[in-house]
Amino acid sequence: MKTTPTSSSNGCCSPRSVQTAPIQPQTVQNLSVVNLDVSAVGNSGAEAVKTMVRSSYGEVAKKSSAKNSSDCGCGCSTDNPFNLESYENLDGYDPAADLGLGCGIPTELALLEPGNHVLDLGSGGGIDAFIARKAIGESGKVVGVDFTPEMIALAQKNARELGFENVSFVLGDIENLPLESDSFDRILSNCVLNLVPDKQAAFAEMHRVLKTGGLFTVSDIVTVGDLPSGIRDSAAAYAGCVASAIPKDEYISLLEETGFQVDILKDAPLSFTDEYLLQWVGPQELAAFRDSGAQVTSVTLRGKKS
Numbered sequence: 001m002k003t004t005p006t007s008s009s010n011g012c013c014s015p016r017s018v019q020t021a022p023i024q025p026q027t028v029q030n031l032s033v034v035n036l037d038v039s040a041v042g043n044s045g046a047e048a049v050k051t052m053v054r055s056s057y058g059e060v061a062k063k064s065s066a067k068n069s070s071d072c073g074c075g076c077s078t079d080n081p082f083n084l085e086s087y088e089n090l091d092g093y094d095p096a097a098d099l100g101l102g103c104g105i106p107t108e109l110a111l112l113e114p115g116n117h118v119l120d121l122g123s124g125g126g127i128d129a130f131i132a133r134k135a136i137g138e139s140g141k142v143v144g145v146d147f148t149p150e151m152i153a154l155a156q157k158n159a160r161e162l163g164f165e166n167v168s169f170v171l172g173d174i175e176n177l178p179l180e181s182d183s184f185d186r187i188l189s190n191c192v193l194n195l196v197p198d199k200q201a202a203f204a205e206m207h208r209v210l211k212t213g214g215l216f217t218v219s220d221i222v223t224v225g226d227l228p229s230g231i232r233d234s235a236a237a238y239a240g241c242v243a244s245a246i247p248k249d250e251y252i253s254l255l256e257e258t259g260f261q262v263d264i265l266k267d268a269p270l271s272f273t274d275e276y277l278l279q280w281v282g283p284q285e286l287a288a289f290r291d292s293g294a295q296v297t298s299v300t301l302r303g304k305k306s
């Protein structure tokens with residue numbers, strides 16, 4: 001019988017330093033800041049999931065504020081399970097706002113234009129909002145929405161310190177946005193929607209607040225094929241967003257049913273070494289998984305409201 005390996009629980013997602021070395025499991029001293037084991041709440045429902053998510057990211061924000069540094073995201077690890085390109089060189093990058101929680105770089109593909117009104121869903125410490133602000137200039141505006149009060153406080157503090165007057169952060173739930181219809185040219189979201197229990201409601205809200213012809217660009221974690229439970233657990237231990245990720249086809253179908261035309265801009269499967277996975281599953285299950293082609297992947301999608 002396999003023993004359960006030590007979990008690093010990097011959460012969604014680990015810091016964004018460029019790293020090409022194979023992914024290795026982390027040790028438990030890097031404590032689990034974000035333990036997104038949604039199965040732990042059983043059938044107690046969507047509100048329990050949200051309470052857990054809010055409390056987990058509240059801790060991340062408090063920890064970040066206390067340390068005033070960006071070196072500790074969900075799991076305080078130096079690994080980068082999504083092999084993200086570096087954020088640090090992007091115009092508008094602010095280290096205090098980068099909690100290392102993203103799983104893509106939606107801003108680079110968002111076709112942002114000067115004067116745009118931009119909404120960032122699940123804005124965390126504000127990193128994507130500040131990068132977007134640089135692209136849209138003084139004549140545009142950015143609104144970040146997050147349902148974790150500590151994240152909103154952190155992002156507002158960052159905006160104040162940067163002296164930005166056209167970036168604001170609003171407390172609210174993506175499933176029920178406190179925003180007017182048809183009011184944004186662009187929507188961004190980075191590694192957030194997988195955490196939202198009612199994705200249909202979230203996508204409907206995105207559609208409602210976008211202007212006709214407006215675009216969303218979203219980076220998120222999805223699954224492909226049937227993931228054996230041991231493999232899902234191992235991936236979730238590595239990157240917390242995996243715990244509640246849904247199949248890629250279902251995600252895209254839901255967006256299309258909402259009324260968006262969707263394009264896949266990036267698709268970057270997470271790769272795990274056999275050595276890592278063998279801590280979670282036996283050799284036969286590992287071989288079956290490798291043969292099946294099942295994956296956990298970070299996608300960046302763009303959708304248009306026509």
Ligand SMILES: C[S@@+](CC[C@H](N)C(=O)[O-])C[C@H]1O[C@@H](n2cnc3c(N)ncnc32)[C@H](O)[C@@H]1O
Nearest residue numbers: 012057101102122123124146147148173174190
């Ligand atoms: C993985 S973090 C990503 C933060 C930020 N996008 C980034 O890349 O740094 C997820 C964020 O989404 C927020 N969030 C999760 N579910 C939400 C919901 N239903 N409504 C609003 N915010 C939500 C969390 O509070 C957290 O700040």
